[in-house]
Amino acid sequence: MRRFREQRIVLSLIVKKPLSFASLIIVLTFIIIGVSSPLIVPYPEDAWGLTYNVEKRFLPPDIEHPFGTDALGRDVFSRVLLGSSFSLIIAIGVIGLALIIGIPVGVLAGYYGGRTGTVLMRITDMFLAFPPLLLAIVLAATLGRGLLNLIIALAISWWPWYARLVYVQTNTVKNMPYVDAAKIAGLSNLKIVSKHIIPNALTPTFVQAALDMGSAILEAAGLSFIGVGVKPPTPEWGLLVSEGWQSINYAWWIAFFPGLAILITVVGFNLLADAIRESADPRIRRTILRKVINF
Amino acid sequence: MPINREYLVKRLLLLIFVVIGVLFMTFIITRVIPARPELLWAGPHATIEQIKKAREQLNLDKPPHIQFILYLQDFFLGNWGVSWRTRSPILTDVLSSLTATLELIIVAFAIAFILGVPFGVVAAVKKYTWIDDLARIITVIGASIPVFWLALIAQLVFGTWLGILPSAKRVDEWVVIVTGFKQITGFYLIDSLIQGNFMVFIDSLKHIILPAVVLASYPFCLSARMTRAVMMEVLTEPHVRSLVAWGLPQRTIFFKYSLRNTLAPVIASIGLSFGYTIVGAFMVELVFVWPGIGFYAAMSLLSFDYPAVIGCVVIVAIFYCIINTVVDVIHSVIDPRVKL
Numbered sequence: 001m002r003r004f005r006e007q008r009i010v011l012s013l014i015v016k017k018p019l020s021f022a023s024l025i026i027v028l029t030f031i032i033i034g035v036s037s038p039l040i041v042p043y044p045e046d047a048w049g050l051t052y053n054v055e056k057r058f059l060p061p062d063i064e065h066p067f068g069t070d071a072l073g074r075d076v077f078s079r080v081l082l083g084s085s086f087s088l089i090i091a092i093g094v095i096g097l098a099l100i101i102g103i104p105v106g107v108l109a110g111y112y113g114g115r116t117g118t119v120l121m122r123i124t125d126m127f128l129a130f131p132p133l134l135l136a137i138v139l140a141a142t143l144g145r146g147l148l149n150l151i152i153a154l155a156i157s158w159w160p161w162y163a164r165l166v167y168v169q170t171n172t173v174k175n176m177p178y179v180d181a182a183k184i185a186g187l188s189n190l191k192i193v194s195k196h197i198i199p200n201a202l203t204p205t206f207v208q209a210a211l212d213m214g215s216a217i218l219e220a221a222g223l224s225f226i227g228v229g230v231k232p233p234t235p236e237w238g239l240l241v242s243e244g245w246q247s248i249n250y251a252w253w254i255a256f257f258p259g260l261a262i263l264i265t266v267v268g269f270n271l272l273a274d275a276i277r278e279s280a281d282p283r284i285r286r287t288i289l290r291k292v293i294n295f
Numbered sequence: 296m297p298i299n300r301e302y303l304v305k306r307l308l309l310l311i312f313v314v315i316g317v318l319f320m321t322f323i324i325t326r327v328i329p330a331r332p333e334l335l336w337a338g339p340h341a342t343i344e345q346i347k348k349a350r351e352q353l354n355l356d357k358p359p360h361i362q363f364i365l366y367l368q369d370f371f372l373g374n375w376g377v378s379w380r381t382r383s384p385i386l387t388d389v390l391s392s393l394t395a396t397l398e399l400i401i402v403a404f405a406i407a408f409i410l411g412v413p414f415g416v417v418a419a420v421k422k423y424t425w426i427d428d429l430a431r432i433i434t435v436i437g438a439s440i441p442v443f444w445l446a447l448i449a450q451l452v453f454g455t456w457l458g459i460l461p462s463a464k465r466v467d468e469w470v471v472i473v474t475g476f477k478q479i480t481g482f483y484l485i486d487s488l489i490q491g492n493f494m495v496f497i498d499s500l501k502h503i504i505l506p507a508v509v510l511a512s513y514p515f516c517l518s519a520r521m522t523r524a525v526m527m528e529v530l531t532e533p534h535v536r537s538l539v540a541w542g543l544p545q546r547t548i549f550f551k552y553s554l555r556n557t558l559a560p561v562i563a564s565i566g567l568s569f570g571y572t573i574v575g576a577f578m579v580e581l582v583f584v585w586p587g588i589g590f591y592a593a594m595s596l597l598s599f600d601y602p603a604v605i606g607c608v609v610i611v612a613i614f615y616c617i618i619n620t621v622v623d624v625i626h627s628v629i630d631p632r633v634k635l
């Protein structure tokens with residue numbers, strides 16, 4: 001009951017601040033377009049990169065092609081629109097896979113502690129010794145180009161952060177009186193972990209994970225740009241920018257619009273992350289409440 | 296300020312372990328994960344002979360633990376293989392391009408720090424006003440912008456359209472030839488000053504502005520946001536309140552007494568963003584044809600020159616570990632409470 005009220009306060013605070021509200025709209029729009037874009041793109045064949053129209057090369061933006069056309073005469077608007085689907089898939093795939101690896105490691109290390117915990121966390125630390133994107137680059141270069149490989153490479157460089165977060169949370173939760181009570185009541189370790197530790201330790205992790213989707217999109221685009229991401233002609237935003245690079249001096253729109261799409265989407269996620277972090281922090285929440293509600 | 300010697304020794308020992316850990320990870324990724332590593336190492340157009348040779352060089356016929364020891368040996372002896380794109384030893388290539396990247400990153404971090412900290416202070420002082428909101432929008436955009444795209448746009452606008460700044464390479468060839476400029480340290484800005492060669496100095500300064508500013512976008516936002524967050528905490532502390540009660544001018548309170556307490560965590564976080572920035576340099580250098588390690592790595596990636604890529608990755612990862620150690624030690628000097 002209390003937790004429900006808290007969530008409502010956080011939500012109402014977000015809706016009341018214009019900047020936070022805008023970010024919520026951006027994120028929702030991105031998700032809606034991402035889900036529906038294969039059905040709504042104006043030129044589906046252009047979007048999937050199957051066509052080649054010599055007479056329509058490098059058309060500047062107009063009503064028929066709002067973002068212009070590219071070097072092969074394909075509609076940039078359609079490709080950017082379909083790109084949102086790929087970004088959504090990548091973001092969900094990377095974060096999901098990272099959680100699937102990170103949560104068990106964090107919970108095991110945190111709950112059992114001792115030697116198991118130390119070994120697991122040392123392995124985690126080894127992954128964190130690499131600059132995050134660099135590990136993804138070397139993995140992607142090893143696995144080869146492709147959507148699935150890109151997701152795997154990013155997820156492997158990503159899970160240690162969640163393992164750490166879950167580890168810290170589990171450590172806090174396992175010392176709570178109700179866990180002691182459950183132990184005294186004779187519950188098995190499995191029951192304690194699944195009924196008490198996981199529900200209480202994972203909420204912050206899931207919030208963090210949802211908001212990391214912006215960064216996942218950004219990094220995937222970066223990998224595609226330097227040639228270790230998805231294969232052409234996949235309309236992934238980073239790859240679209242790199243395709244427009246060669247002709248940027250006389251057809252700026254090919255590289256400009258996909259980059260703008262990345263920027264807006266990631267800004268949406270990051271602003272929302274900011275808003276949630278601020279309104280979930282009780283000290284700051286009090287100040288904001290006073291400001292928003294004027295008491 | 297005294298350095299805690301015990302801490303320093305512990306941190307250096309840890310560094311050795313971390314470096315070996317990094318080498319172990321690269322060994323696993325490059326030799327164990329691929330089904331046939333020799334195909335990757337020999338390159339896409341290799342003949343059967345070359346593949347056989349690669350297999351021998353990688354010691355793939357020996358058991359894994361021997362392979363790892365030989366790998367470490369090769370690494371420390373500098374046998375990193377030969378890049379088939381440039382046809383020269385990878386270690387030489389990597390080391391010769393390191394200074395260009397360092398120069399770029401140092402300038403970028405200087406820009407980020409000098410602009411970011413005052414920005415954060417102003418946002419913290421004017422918290423919850425439109426100034427703070429504006430600062431937040433700017434910093435969020437800066438942290439969310441795809442750096443390769445920003446580089447392209449900056450190059451297009453300032454280089455091609457307005458034509459006010461050069462947008463490729465470190466320096467114009469003809470200036471070097473005309474003035475007889477020689478490399479000493481590899482840092483062009485320093486070299487030209489040592490030689491009193493102001494033409495090259497101005498020219499390389501012009502060349503570094505665009506890539507450095509683009510690369511600074513992320514650390515700038517990070518330092519601004521970090522400064523704001525820490526500053527807001529510091530401003531609520533009792534000693535600041537007593538300063539206000541004593542009637543000290545606001546500027547003195549903010550910039551003299553509060554900022555000092557703010558700087559330690561800010562420096563630490565900027566230092567940690569080094570890893571992100573150096574990978575950002577891969578893309579920025581590629582766009583601006585900046586002959587550093589990022590350009591070398593990105594070109595190797597684009598031409599599937601696998602050994603060269605791995606060489607860059609290893610050197611950057613080790614560099615990252617060293618920087619982290621240095622940052623931690625600096626942090627412990629500024630803030631003696633820091634412990635391992």
